[in-house]
Amino acid sequence: MRITLHGVRGSMPAPGREYLRVGGHTSCVSVTLTGEASPTLVLDAGTGLTHLSRTLGHRPFHGEIVLTHLHWDHVQGLPFFRSGDTADADVVLHLPAQDAPPPPRYECDDGVGRGAPRQHTAVAVDVPAPTGTTAGPPIVAPFPSGGGAEPEKSGSAAAALLGRAMSPPHFPIGPEGLAGRWRFRMAEAGWLEAGGARVLLTDIPHKGGRTFGIRVEADGASFAYLPDHDPSADPAPGATLAHGVDVLLHDAQFAESERAIAVAYGHSTVADAVALAIRADVGRLVLIHHAPTRTDDAVDALAAREAADAEFPVTIGRERDVIDL
Ligand SMILES: [Zn+2]
């Protein structure tokens, strides 16, 4: 199979000359199986999806997208995915079912005009408890008939969950506004078949919502993808997921000198990524999810500092890299 890196930045895109070598798009990886002309499996839907569209010549995408989690840097490419947002596209999107109820919404008392110090008073405003679904109350309007995403009842809760980040007034359209045939599915931990590959989803430590690490097996090869992961909280799930893979694509957002902020946001240092690769006995390690403000030269320096002693190949994942397994 062929793995293509379409976006390797974490948190937000990184435009500018200092970021061109590594690339500025956020998380997105595609998988093209042996014998296939185009990718059938995509992991995450950051702004790198727009690069995938370009590599497809904007032809319609036929395949499945699996999201590790729902943070902006992993979903923001969806409404700009021209190969998916077109009449002949056929897409199944899997996103992690959320166990926790939606957080309370807030009213804001900012003290404007009263000379008071700026403060925000949290006031829970009538958020019903989830009933019969882990998705919380539906936010997205019912699917329109005669166009857009398929009005599949089983997918409406998943579409509603995605629609919390992608719907008016935050964005002009919701998931139902994508052209083509789209189906949205809640994913639980475990194996699934997606895009012709065997895919294993495992809950891993991160912050701010349920997060999966992903293992992909196809064509007699395997790789693991953990772009957002704090193994310092518990390395076991990630190491078990990635055990023995040919390639580990792993979170490398922070330096050891930034340990406190890495833990605060549920991310890894480069040294964490190396330690996990050793524990999982992987063939090689590719560092991804680079900090958006770290220049190309600083990414190189960080890897040289914290991954130099690894006894297996360690490379810096760059946008447009292709890995053949
Ligand atoms: Zn991320």
Ligand SMILES: [Zn+2]
């Ligand atoms: Zn994240």
